[in-house]
Amino acid sequence: MNQGAAPKVSFVSLGCPKALVDSERIITRLRAEGYELARKHDGADLVIVNTCGFLDSAKQESLGAIGEAMAQNGKVIVTGCMGAEPEQIEQAYPNVLSITGPQQYESVLEAVHRAAPPLHNPHIDLLPPQGVKLTPRHYAYLKISEGCNNRCTFCIIPKLRGDLVSRPANDVLREAEKLVAAGVKELLVISQDTSAYGVDLKYETSQWKDRDVRAKFIDLARELGEFGAWVRLQYVYPYPHVDEVIALMNEGKVLPYLDIPFQHASPDVLKQMRRPAAQDKTLARIKAWREECPELALRSTFIVGFPGETDSDFQYLLDWLDEAQIDRVGCFKYESVAGATSNALDNPVPEDIKTARWNALMARQQKISAQRLKRKVGTRQQVIVDEVGPTVAKGRTRSDAPQIDGSVFLSSRRPLKVGEIVTAKIERADQYDLHGTVAGF
Numbered sequence: 233m234n235q236g237a238a239p240k241v242s243f244v245s246l247g248c249p250k251a252l253v254d255s256e257r258i259i260t261r262l263r264a265e266g267y268e269l270a271r272k273h274d275g276a277d278l279v280i281v282n283t284c285g286f287l288d289s290a291k292q293e294s295l296g297a298i299g300e301a302m303a304q305n306g307k308v309i310v311t312g313c314m315g316a317e318p319e320q321i322e323q324a325y326p327n328v329l330s331i332t333g334p335q336q337y338e339s340v341l342e343a344v345h346r347a348a349p350p351l352h353n354p355h356i357d358l359l360p361p362q363g364v365k366l367t368p369r370h371y372a373y374l375k376i377s378e379g380c381n382n383r384c385t386f387c388i389i390p391k392l393r394g395d396l397v398s399r400p401a402n403d404v405l406r407e408a409e410k411l412v413a414a415g416v417k418e419l420l421v422i423s424q425d426t427s428a429y430g431v432d433l434k435y436e437t438s439q440w441k442d443r444d445v446r447a448k449f450i451d452l453a454r455e456l457g458e459f460g461a462w463v464r465l466q467y468v469y470p471y472p473h474v475d476e477v478i479a480l481m482n483e484g485k486v487l488p489y490l491d492i493p494f495q496h497a498s499p500d501v502l503k504q505m506r507r508p509a510a511q512d513k514t515l516a517r518i519k520a521w522r523e524e525c526p527e528l529a530l531r532s533t534f535i536v537g538f539p540g541e542t543d544s545d546f547q548y549l550l551d552w553l554d555e556a557q558i559d560r561v562g563c564f565k566y567e568s569v570a571g572a573t574s575n576a577l578d579n580p581v582p583e584d585i586k587t588a589r590w591n592a593l594m595a596r597q598q599k600i601s602a603q604r605l606k607r608k609v610g611t612r613q614q615v616i617v618d619e620v621g622p623t624v625a626k627g628r629t630r631s632d633a634p635q636i637d638g639s640v641f642l643s644s645r646r647p648l649k650v651g652e653i654v655t656a657k658i659e660r661a662d663q664y665d666l667h668g669t670v671a672g673f
């Protein structure tokens with residue numbers, strides 16, 4: 233480090249949006265203390281790797297990122313989900329400076345202070361009031377709780393992150409207000425189980441402005457809707473109380489969008505997975521939601537090849553997809569994860585059958601998704617602009633979350649700005665994306 237120059241930190245953030253929020257918090261604190269972010273490992277004073285330990289493939293990716301940082305820099309601090317079980321990292325890279333688990337912000341900062349002490353010139357006022365965000369300025373993830381009370385057999389997140397701990401409602405609302413004041417146009421509400429928000433707090437109220445707000449999913453969603461930004465709900469389970477949020481969609485308070493990780497449809501598989509809110513009324517519930525709010529877009533993820541999944545379980549899932557008409561689907565082949573209780577289940581599905589099922593599900597779903605997208609051709613849609621190029625811009629409708637869903641490619645008679653929300657006439661749909669022209673600003 234040059235004498236008098238701010239220490240530089242290179243940061244690698246792996247894993248899900250929840251890990252991204254942790255990264256943002258660490259970076260915000262470092263920036264507040266006068267650290268600078270480096271673009272490359274080479275030349276930085278140290279590297280922080282925020283790891284993901286969800287699947288074995290994610291662990292491999294994390295180990296690869298640590299290896300790269302060790303080779304290019306040599307001063308490496310590891311944090312995040314994989315840090316909760318440090319043995320594997322210690323074995324591969326005994327010289328990393330420190331290893332901590334998720335949300336251990338203080339320990340990460342202590343390790344940074346030891347390796348590259350901060351300058352005694354913290355330009356705290358230079359820090360934007362909303363903190364430093366790794367997501368583009370026009371959208372931001374809002375984490376409302378940590379941990380999870382469920383015990384899905386394939387998942388080790390409760391082991392890594394512990395039971396559900398919700399933030400008080402006024403704390404979440406304060407953050408949302410700051411984000412919107414700083415220019416954020418879309419709030420993506422995330423947690424491991426968004427619909428369980430506040431259960432641990434017994435839905436305790438906290439004071440926000442002139443009123444008391446309960447730490448409850450529906451109350452929080454209603455209040456978030458007051459800021460005038462798009463509010464997108466992710467990782468929701470189909471508990472009966474979720475029905476209430478559909479009315480807020482019709483009022484325009486939250487987006488007509490739900491990301492519900494169903495993971496399977498067959499009752500036997502769901503039972504083996506120990507999924508929350510797994511019950512045969514889900515299809516009826518989806519139907520009722522769509523009747524009440526025809527615009528509702530549903531996104532989900534599924535796992536094929538779970539131990540014990542039979543041909544008829546899989547056929548059940550395909551038939552269910554035909555009925556449910558989910559708009560966007562992600563599918564994973566089951567992978568055993570060290571520490572997951574599903575590892576002990578009988579009847580593992582051979583890899584070639586997993587692959588065949590994955591292909592069959594994706595083919596079936598592609599047709600459904602394409603048909604649902606086609607229904608938008610000829611309509612007018614609100615579109616938030618994500619990227620602007622010389623001739624076309626790229627954005628998303630209210631039915632599309634950033635990074636995981638599709639895009640709208642827009643032509644416009646005047647240049648568009650990132651973060652602007654426009655009305656577009658949709659002219660064409662392909663398998664994943666829409667194409668249209670801006671018809672109103």
Ligand code: SF4
Binds near residue numbers: 382383387390
């Ligand atoms: S709901 Fe299930 S899959 Fe999701 S974090 Fe909790 S235990 Fe894991």
